[in-house]
Amino acid sequence: MPTLVTRKRNLKHDVPARLVASLGNAMLATLELPSAELSVLLTDDAEIHRLNREHRQKDKPTDVLAFAMDESVPDPAGILGDVVISLDTAERQARSRKRPLVEEVRFLLAHGVLHLIGYDHAEPEEKREMVTMTKKLVRLAPLPDAPPRRPKSPRKLSKSSKKRR
Secondary structure (H helix, E strand, O other): OOEEEEEOOOOOOOOOHHHHHHHHHHHHHHOOOOOOEEEEEEEOHHHHHHHHHHHHOOOOOOOEEEEEOOOOOOOOOOEEEEEEEEHHHHHHHHHHOOOOHHHHHHHHHHHHHHHHOOOOOOOHHHHHHHHHHHHHHHHOOOOOOOOOOOOOOOOOOOOHHHOOO
16 A cells, blocks of 8 residues: 655654555555555645646645546556645644644545545535545544544445546
C-alpha cells in the first residue's frame, strides 16, 4: 500500500509524514485499492495558491487539491495521482472546527483521495454521496490513539460519482 508523503521544507506545522502515509494506506485499503500508488504533498498557502491559480484559474489558496493520473476508473494497481494539502489552511479550519490539525488533515486527505477516484460534489446528490464516503474513510483510518474500527465493504462507485470535477 504505497502512499508517498512529501513535506515542503520549513513548514511551521508538525504533521508527521509517516502518519499521513499510514492514513492514506488505510483509505486505499478501504477503497479496495491496496496496491494503488498515492502521492501526498503537505505544503503551505503560498504553494497551494500557486497551484490553484495555475491549474484551476482560482487566484487564492485552498485547503486541498487533487490531481488524478487518469480521468477514467482507477487501476487498482496503478498510480492514482497526487493530493496536495495546505497545512496553513488546514490549521485555520481545524481551529474553527475545534479539532486537532491531524484530524483536519485526515479529512482533507479523504476528500482528495475520493476526487482521485472520480467522486465530485458539484450536484447535491454527488455531494451527499461524497460526504458519506468521506466520513467512512475518516472513520476507517484511525489516528494512533483511536481504536481501529472494523471495515465494512465499500460502496461501489455510481455513474454520477465517476464524473470529474
